[in-house]
Amino acid sequence: MRKRPALNVALIQESFKGSKDKTIRVTKEKIAKASKKGAKLVVLQELHQSEYFCQCEDTKYFDYASSFEDDIRYWSEVAKEYEVVLVTSLFEQRAIGLYHNTAVIFDSDGSIAGKYRKMHIPDDPGFYEKFYFTEGDLGFEPVDTSVGRLGVLICWDQWYPEAARVMALKGAEILIYPTAIGYLESPKDRRDELCEKENSPKERKKMLDAWIGVQRGHAIANGIPLLSVNRVGFEADKSGQIGGINFWGHSFALGSQGELLAMANEVEEVLYLTLDLDTLLEVRKIWPFLRDRRIDSYGELLLRYAK
DSSP states (O other): OOOOOOEEEEEEEOOOOSSHHHHHHHHHHHHHHHHHTTOSEEEEOTTTTSOOGGGSOOGGGGGGGGGHHHHHHHHHHHHHHHTOEEEEEEEEEEETTEEEEEEEEEOTTSOEEEEEEOOOOOEETTEEGGGTOOOOOSOSOOEEETTEEEEEOOGGGGGOHHHHHHHHHTTOSEEEEEEOOEEEEOOGGGOOHHHHHHTSHHHHHHHHHHHHHHHHHHHHHHTOOEEEEEOEEEEEOTTSSSOEEEEEOOOEEEOTTSOEEEEOOSSOEEEEEEEOTTHHHHHHHHSOTTTTOOGGGOGGGGSSOOO
């Protein structure tokens, strides 16, 4: 089999700049720089055009989705101008009253290679996504691009091994997760002993380690590289219900044995790395997990609870 060239990747981890116009301008500048450095695949974080508005429930934020078609045209032009495969995360208005958290993947000629609508939707303090987003209906379908077959999922999907497995079973060569996750900050006048315990350095480290660990498991169990791109910086909750969220950054890349290839810190950063997709073939020969799956014995996975 002919050896494929190594794939240069850029993961753009950044903070919200206070407005959509300024944020996308800075993002475009970083894409331009990444392209000059040789990146052929660029991945942006979840809902990268705006603040993470899901900290509260407010119908005014539905207006953000009204520009979905214009946003697609804009990022299509960016992908074409800089000749990169570009993974974006956009607020999709499908109809009035019907919205999705949608990843749109552009090929290097600006064409739409595919879309993925977030399947697992959280509803927790500070993450009220069920108010805004309808569950995806496109399934777990990898997207074919000029740099390979990409298994693009979004944030809360990270915690579900089933999603990663289906993408792998359908031939995905890389798992990709645009995400928005961080530490909740309670208003200072409402902090109590329990709140302080949950926000202690020890608890925060446990949360971060769990987030990285579950994704490392996806890479290992499926013998596939994984890219995870997170937001960074503090964003206040304008409703006052919570203080806000400190997005913890730590975007990272894993190899197909779960080895850490690169990791960002808790600051704005463009993470560069090179992937050798041919290692996927060699790893799966050594660890043939797909061969030994007992597909005749997994019926309970279709149940909500098996007892």
